[in-house]
Amino acid sequence: MTRAPRSAAGFTLIELILVIVITAALAVFAIPKMVDTTQWRLRSFGDDLMGRHQALLRQALQQRRPIVATFSSTGVSWAYASGGSLGTLSCPPTESPCISGSGTVTFNSANSGATTTSTGGALTVTVASGSYSQAYRIEADTGLIYPTP
Template identity: 75%
Template sequence: MPRTSRGFTLIELILVIVITAALAVFALPKVLDTTLWRLRSFGDDLMARHQGMLRLALQQRRPIVATVTGAGVSWAYGSGASLGSLPCPATESPCISEGGSRTITFNSANGGATATSTAASLSVTVAYGSYSQAYRVETDTGLIYPLP
């Protein structure tokens, strides 16, 4: 009578253990580390809200001031009434690497132009740990875009 085998061989079991260990060492930390995703989301949200405030300032014909600090960005009308804020993710704060407080004024002097506190293009770098992404806010137009 032929003998039927049941179960796995020792070589098959060892290969499964080795593959599982390799995945645990290399892939699992990347999947569980959500810092990159939170900061990328913060940068995308920053660009979207920035463009929204630029449009709002032009539609309402009112100046809107964006204040950029290490802990995030806040927007307010020129009169001081708050429009909202975008804080850094709680576990990655501060997430904007440039120090100090800088401002961007949309629809400056009701002329449609954008003015920055540096009087030149303003760089905003979202960084924490090994992640870093720089954005540039153009003076005059107020457009924001990521730098390569």
């Protein structure tokens, strides 16, 4: 009795390695382009903006020195009113410009503990790019910042 040749079952090592290489290439190059990360970057930028804003508001009151926040379309910069930079927060490079609404906010204005804005009232700054948009309101008298619905 002659036996039929036995067929091999499963995949060869070369086939498995090719599948892993193709999957890795898709994960590195194709998937990030398909998934829109704009919203995450801008949300992170807004959270960082609120955190730094509050920290510098406290610093102005603790040091009893006025600090000026300047909002432009490409980011925010903070400096002492008498001179000396305290830092900047730039828009994410792929979403620049990301701020609509420019102006200045002075914490501890004239060492009074109050905050003043360039508009004389509450200043609204909107972080937006593409389909994402989040407005932040900075109160004129307290300097507090919070997202608006």
